Amino acid sequence: MSLGSSHDFFDSTFYERVIELGMQNLEFTSLSDPELVYLFIHDDPDIKKVRKPNTKKVYFHDLSYFMRYVLETSGSLRALHKEDVKRYFYRIKDYKDTTLRRKKAVIKQFLQYIYRKGAIPEDITSEIPGISIDKKQLVNRDFSTEEVEQLLYYFKHNDSFMYALLYTLVTTGMRIKELTNAKWNELIYDANHDAYILQIIGKGDTPREVRIFEEVLESIKKVRQLRGLSIDVDLTDNSAFLPKADGSHYNSDYLGTFFSTKIIKTTFPFVSHRKNKITPHTCRHFTAKYLSQQNIDLKSISEFLGHASVRTTEIYLRRQNLRENLATLKLGKTMFSVK
Structure with a gap:
């Protein structure tokens, strides 16, 4: 599987082949980090709730920045520790609270997904800090x-x-x-x-x-x-x-x-x-x-x-x-x- 550009991540051809062969026959421990991101983006959590193209783009955007951090600090997802994940969120803490909550949700879902699939040995999401929304940051949509x-x-x-x-x-x-x-x-x-x-x-x-x-x-x-x-x-x-x-x-x-x-x-x-x-x-x-x-x-x-x-x-x-x-x-x- 070749993931040379961002466009490749939105091509479902490989995922459809995986489904035909059976996801259970896939050896997740041998997959590269980009391949894990690709499968997460396409593997809908519910057969009746298919992720829309825009949702996939948001997931890819958030995970791309996270994966750059992984590459800089740990080298790969398999070498990532709980403290590394925690540090990432302190690094991006200046984003708006609403944006931080979205990024947290996407990254947490991804890390738990690859843990359940056996790609990493443990769930490393427990140290992700909580993010509460400051109500003052909510956009004023008053319209009389x-x-x-x-x-x-x-x-x-x-x-x-x-x-x-x-x-x-x-x-x-x-x-x-x-x-x-x-x-x-x-x-x-x-x-x-x-x-x-x-x-x-x-x-x-x-x-x-x-x-x-x-x-x-x-x-x-x-x-x-x-x-x-x-x-x-x-x-x-x-x-x-x-x-x-x-x-x-x-x-x-x-x-x-x-x-x-x-x-x-x-x-x-x-x-x-x-x-x-x-x-x-x-x-x-x-x-x-x-x-x-x-x-x-x-x-x-x-x-x-x-x-x-x-x-x-x-x-x-x-x-x-x-x-x-x-x-x-x-x-x-x-x-x-x-x-």
Whole structure:
């Protein structure tokens, strides 16, 4: 097996051959360090949870830096000790807490994987230091109803595509990738609830449903009409829900960047003076906050957004809850009446 370039690590041909011959017949003790990295990247932990290409790229990126450290300090994975692993995390401690936690998870999974496969004699992950997230490092994704309304009004009269995109994101809480992957034939009308429902595939290939309000649907239909596409609900229409000019799907990274750039160009003071730019994910946080303000329970919001844990939803709402619990906000307009 030759792993001469990074592209070779994403070629699944060798892995497919290994599966055909049987993973149990592979002698892991004789494999090189790059081969161990390759197998880990391709060997999905669950047959129904296949790692996406982007996930594999992140794993490869994190492990590439780690393997350089291994080469510099120990020479190989088989000569690596617990203290070496611990020192690596002290070396990279200046990364953001969220990035450190991701790197820790990837490296720990990898080292435990090659231990279980018998490539190294012991589990050397026990000395990896804990990493807690400083909540101050979390991006401020505050986005008020008034700001949303101003942007919707602006785009409604200036840019029908951005109007449809923003309106869809703030009312559904969809991830940008969920929206770009959605198809027109996944839209159904639920007569029992007199509502349009879009069936989407969320993170981890988990199916869920989001409601498409009629005003939002009208904005989508306008875009489709401009593209020369059908606006009738049709289970046979395989075009993208929010399509490009040829009916195909947008790339999620491209559309996310396009969205943020268009927002910045509006030059509203609340846009130009904010510390963090408004992104599709900002809209997702807005949806969570808005639903919470309508007294929707936390579990329902979490399920609606497709969160694997209610804890994630709590983090989304943390800033709002801190503001609402600010003691002096409960006192009315003033504390003293000075005549």
